[in-house]
Amino acid sequence: MNRIVWITGGSSGIGAALVKKYSDSGYYVIATARSKGQLEKVASSSNYPENIKIFPADLEKVHELSKIIQSVWNIFDGIDLVILNAGIGQWGEVKDTEMSVERKIFELNFWSPVQSIKLLIPKMENKGSGKIICVGSIASQFGQAKLAAYSASKSALTLYLESLKEELRYSKVKVKLVSPGNIKTSIMKSALTHNGKKLNKVGQAQEKGMTTQKLAKKIFKFEKQEKFHKFFTGIEGLAVLLHKFSPKLFYYIYRNLSRRKK
Numbered sequence: 465m466n467r468i469v470w471i472t473g474g475s476s477g478i479g480a481a482l483v484k485k486y487s488d489s490g491y492y493v494i495a496t497a498r499s500k501g502q503l504e505k506v507a508s509s510s511n512y513p514e515n516i517k518i519f520p521a522d523l524e525k526v527h528e529l530s531k532i533i534q535s536v537w538n539i540f541d542g543i544d545l546v547i548l549n550a551g552i553g554q555w556g557e558v559k560d561t562e563m564s565v566e567r568k569i570f571e572l573n574f575w576s577p578v579q580s581i582k583l584l585i586p587k588m589e590n591k592g593s594g595k596i597i598c599v600g601s602i603a604s605q606f607g608q609a610k611l612a613a614y615s616a617s618k619s620a621l622t623l624y625l626e627s628l629k630e631e632l633r634y635s636k637v638k639v640k641l642v643s644p645g646n647i648k649t650s651i652m653k654s655a656l657t658h659n660g661k662k663l664n665k666v667g668q669a670q671e672k673g674m675t676t677q678k679l680a681k682k683i684f685k686f687e688k689q690e691k692f693h694k695f696f697t698g699i700e701g702l703a704v705l706l707h708k709f710s711p712k713l714f715y716y717i718y719r720n721l722s723r724r725k726k
Contacts (some may be wrong), residue, residue, distance in 0.1 A: 466515075468540045470494040472523055473550035475502035477649035478599060481676035483507070484548055485684050487515040494536055494543070496701040497550070498522050498721040523550050524568070525574045526702055533583045542591050545687065548577040549599040553655030553663075555685035560658040569656065573617035578624060581639070588637040597687060598625055600628040602697055606714065609722070614655075618643075622693075629692050642683055645697030646673030674698060700726075 469486050473479035475497030475597050487510045495503050496519045501643045503518040510516055517539055520531045537543060551573045556565070577598050588594025603611055604618035625641045632639060652667030674696065695701055707714040 465606045466490055466492045467544040468492045468494070468542065469545040469547065470543050471547045471549060472496045473599075474518075475649065477508060478644070478647060478676050478679060479549045480506045481680035482549065483516060483689075484510050485677075485680040487512050490539060490683065491515065493517070494519050494531075494539055496521050496523070496536070503672055506660065512543045519649065523580070526571060526575050526579050529576065529579045530583055531578060533587075537587060543584075543588075544594060546580070546594070546596045547599070547683075548580055548596065550576065551651075553651040554612075555610050555652065555655045555663045556658035557610055558612050561613065562659060565656050565658065565660045566658070569613040570617045570620075573614070573623075574620050577621060578706065581628070585632075585635075585637055589635065591631050593636040595638050595640065595687070597640045597642060597683070600625075601643050602643050602645040602695060602700065602704065604643060606706045606711075609716070626693075632684075639692075640687070641693040643688060643693065644674070644679055645695065645700040646670055647679055647696075648673045648675050669700070 469491050470617055471479055471482050471486070471493060474483045474495035479497065483493050483495045483506050493516045495506060495516055497503055498520060500518065500520040503520060507513045507516040507518055519539070520535055523529065523532070551568055554569055554709060581596055583693070584596060598621060600622050601614045601618040604622045622643070625639050628639050646669045648670055652664075652670055653662070653664055655663040657663050679696055686694050697705065703714065706717070
């Protein structure tokens with residue numbers, strides 16, 4: 465019997481690549497994002513579009529998640545795997561960024577997956593099994609200028625999942641976390657600036673990053689492993705170790721690299 469996977473943020477970037485990877489691998493995929501048109505494009509570009517059901521929804525509306533998840537669950541009368549990938553980027557200094565923007569970032573990057581998890585776990589436990597993977601970020605591991613709310617939201621999600629993992633130690637339901645580094649997506653283009661407008665600029669680091677197709681293959685493989693958390697990075701992954709063992713050296717290098725990019 466085909467396994468059923470629900471993927472959020474499935475209209476572009478990492479999410480779209482995951483939709484294609486899982487559908488091409490014989491899974492039934494439920495793809496969710498706000499744009500119905502973009503979801504349809506992703507589905508039609510798959511080798512097996514008949515394996516994909518699109519379910520447009522705005523996951524930022526946390527108060528509507530109960531209804532959304534029940535509707536998604538009912539499509540195939542259950543879900544085996546959920547990949548919570550929907551999220552939003554940021555670019556703006558703390559002193560300039562409006563609170564409404566920071567709340568919006570936390571709403572989608574933290575509160576939406578948290579509420580989704582709380583709603584999904586009882587359903588999966590009643591079903592007898594289930595797996596939830598959240599897409600975090602290497603940015604959860606250290607602070608960077610103009611990314612305060614983004615890094616904080618991903619850091620909060622990381623520790624929340626670590627705690628939940630321990631609570632589910634003897635459960636048939638498992639949670640996992642993936643933390644990508646620089647990935648070739650439009651996350652910086654759609655990132656929110658200090659006033660909530662989109663940045664509309666291509667991130668240099670992202671342009672040189674891992675392709676979404678390569679990352680999707682890695683996540684697909686990781687999903688079947690016992691490990692809870694894994695980083696998927698290029699050379700930027702060394703920053704995690706450097707920050708851990710020598711924060712002073714880390715920020716010295718970080719500031720110098722930042723100046724060169726200006």
